[in-house]
Amino acid sequence: MNTELLEALTILEKEKDISKETLLDAIENSLINACKNHFGKADNIRVIMDRETCDYQLIQEKTVVEEVEDKIEQISLEDAKAIDSKYEAGDVVQFPVESKSFGRIATQNAKNLILQKIREEERKVIYDQYFEKEKDIVTGIVQRYVGRNVSINLGKADAMLTENEQVRGEVFQPTERIKLYVVEVKNTTKGPKILVSRTHPELVKRLFEAEVTEVREGIVEIKSIAREAGSRTKIAVWSNDPDVDPVGACVGMNGARVNAIVSELRGEKIDIINWSDNPGILIENALSPAKVISVMADPDDKTASVIVPDYQLSLAIGKEGQNARLAARLTGYKIDIKSETQAIESGELPENYMELMEGVYEEEMYEDGYEGEYGEDGYEDNYEGGYEENPSEAGEPYEEIEEIVFEEVEE
Numbered sequence: 326m327n328t329e330l331l332e333a334l335t336i337l338e339k340e341k342d343i344s345k346e347t348l349l350d351a352i353e354n355s356l357i358n359a360c361k362n363h364f365g366k367a368d369n370i371r372v373i374m375d376r377e378t379c380d381y382q383l384i385q386e387k388t389v390v391e392e393v394e395d396k397i398e399q400i401s402l403e404d405a406k407a408i409d410s411k412y413e414a415g416d417v418v419q420f421p422v423e424s425k426s427f428g429r430i431a432t433q434n435a436k437n438l439i440l441q442k443i444r445e446e447e448r449k450v451i452y453d454q455y456f457e458k459e460k461d462i463v464t465g466i467v468q469r470y471v472g473r474n475v476s477i478n479l480g481k482a483d484a485m486l487t488e489n490e491q492v493r494g495e496v497f498q499p500t501e502r503i504k505l506y507v508v509e510v511k512n513t514t515k516g517p518k519i520l521v522s523r524t525h526p527e528l529v530k531r532l533f534e535a536e537v538t539e540v541r542e543g544i545v546e547i548k549s550i551a552r553e554a555g556s557r558t559k560i561a562v563w564s565n566d567p568d569v570d571p572v573g574a575c576v577g578m579n580g581a582r583v584n585a586i587v588s589e590l591r592g593e594k595i596d597i598i599n600w601s602d603n604p605g606i607l608i609e610n611a612l613s614p615a616k617v618i619s620v621m622a623d624p625d626d627k628t629a630s631v632i633v634p635d636y637q638l639s640l641a642i643g644k645e646g647q648n649a650r651l652a653a654r655l656t657g658y659k660i661d662i663k664s665e666t667q668a669i670e671s672g673e674l675p676e677n678y679m680e681l682m683e684g685v686y687e688e689e690m691y692e693d694g695y696e697g698e699y700g701e702d703g704y705e706d707n708y709e710g711g712y713e714e715n716p717s718e719a720g721e722p723y724e725e726i727e728e729i730v731f732e733e734v735e736e
Contacts, residue, residue, distance in 0.1 A: 330379045343446045349376060351442035355435040356383060360422065362431035369398045370422070383422035389414050451481050452517040456510045462531040465505050465521070467497040477505065482517055490522035492555040495591060504589055506531060524554035529595070532586045533560070539574040546571075548600040551654035555593055559611065559651045563600040572597050596651075604629065608660060611652035615641035618665065622658060629658045632673065638664040 330352075334345050353372045360383065361367035374381040387400040389412050405412035412418060427435075455463075465477035465484060475486040475497055486505065497503065505521040506528035512518075522528065530547050539545040544566050552558040562571035575597050576583050583595055598610040604622040608629050615637045622629040633641045641662050642649045653660050668674040 334379065337443065341443065341447050342450045343443065346376070347446055348443070349374060349379070351439050352381070354442075355438040356381070356424065358438055359424065359427050359431040359435040360385075362434055363427045364397050366397055383424060385420045385422050387418050387420065389416045389418060448512075448516045452510065452512045455479070455482060455507065455517055455519055458507050459510050460507065460527065462504050462506055462528060462535065463521070464502055467499055467501045467503060469499060470497075477503075477521065479519065482519060484519040484521045486521055486523065490520075490524055492523050492591070492593075494555055495523065504528070504532065524552075526550040526552040526558070529558050529560065529586070529590070532589060533575060536582050536585055537575055537577070539564075539569060539571075544569055545574050546600075549655050549657075551651040553647060553651065555591075557594045557596065557647060557651060558590075559596040559598065559655045561598050561600040561607065561611070561655055572599060598655075604656065604658065608652065608656050608658060611655045612641050612648065612660075612662075615648070617641070627658050629656075629660050630673070631660055631662045632668045633662060633664060635664045635666055638662070 334348050337343055337348060338345050353374060356372050357367050357370055360370045364370075364385075369386045371384045371386065372381060373384060387398060389402055389405040390399045391402055391414055393399045393401050400418050402412070402414055405416065405418050408418065463479055465479045468476040468478050468483070470476075471485070473488040475491065477484045477486055484505070484507075490508070503523070505523060506525045508520040508522050508525060510517055510519050527550070529552060530550055533547060534541045537545065540547060540562075544564065546563045546565065547560055548563050549561040550558065551560075560575075562575055564571040564574070574582075583597065587593060587595060596613065598613055601607045601610065604624055605620040608620050608622060608631060609617045612631065612633075615633055618632045618634060620629055620631050631641070640648070643651075649660060649662055663671070663673070665674060669676060
């Protein structure tokens with residue numbers, strides 16, 4: 326038994342995750358290659374190896390001929406009979422080859438061949454390992470800044486977080502652990518090239534899958550995501566179980582689940598809304614926390630006209646148009662938002678609409694706490710975690726007004 330070789334192969338198998346069979350094949354190929362360097366050819370060389378004990382033997386086969394033309398592959402009948410009188414022309418004589426007789430160059434080439442095969446297999450194992458994690462999240466350790474890029478250690482491989490995939494304003498410290506989304510894994514001659522991101526919308530989805538059991542098990546589905554990394558994300562959720570509230574499941578007890586995700590995203594605010602197959606309801610939910618009077622959606626052109634109360638217009642649009650922009654991405658509709666006054670001027674609402682609304686504004690604004698909670702920069706969050714749980718109903722007073730408005734328009 327070749328104990329020394331067996332132990333070396335066992336250690337390599339454990340440390341590099343390379344199968345013993347692959348290593349033994351590499352040794353066989355290296356021995357044949359060494360014979361080729363030593364004899365000039367290796368067509369008549371066989372390697373006999375015991376896969377259990379790692380004992381091996383090199384055999385050179387020569388054909389018995391009357392007249393020798395190639396000393397490497399042939400042997401004369403006279404010489405063959407000197408070995409054994411039973412040999413006749415056409416028979417094959419086997420000669421053992423001692424690997425110790427190989428020259429220094431042949432030995433070095435065999436060694437290099439084995440090392441090259443080990444490196445190739447190691448790269449392949451690492452590539453396969455991280456290729457399985459493509460489109461998923463991994464935890465990495467920050468190593469250092471390389472220019473404006475960040476070198477991240479993922480365990481057996483390193484990844485580069487480029488400037489384009491970083492959230493503006495995020496600063497990392499060496500040895501800090503961060504979550505990353507694996508965008509793509511490429512196989513190169515120098516090993517796997519792993520592209521990671523902190524800005525990809527799917528990062529938020531994967532974080533919810535990791536944090537929320539119902540999402541991970543498929544009970545709650547994340548139907549759509551719109552994200553402006555570092556600022557705000559809107560997600561639309563749907564439950565396959567009527568007894569499970571999708572928004573409540575994602576929020577968690579006292580906001581524990583969503584706050585854990587917000588913390589990982591370093592304070593990025595998350596709006597969670599109910600998904601609906603009805604585009605009107607979906608757009609209404611997507612524009613939360615703003616109240617909506619009416620939504621006219623065209624599924625063919627993917628356009629929608631939305632009317633909101635005058636005092637809710639700035640809230641519906643959001644700071645620098647962010648709320649409307651995210652709602653459009655979330656729903657896939659081009660949304661045109663108008664105030665009541667603008668809708669009356671364009672003829673979308675009757676001229677006496679404001680009279681019908683008398684008394685409703687004061688009541689709604691008081692119930693919403695408008696003066697205390699809303700400002701020029703948008704709405705304040707319900708929780709410190711920075712998420713907004715959206716009720717799907719717009720409120721009974723608006724439903725009553727909508728009925729009156731559309732009755733008058735029909736008349």
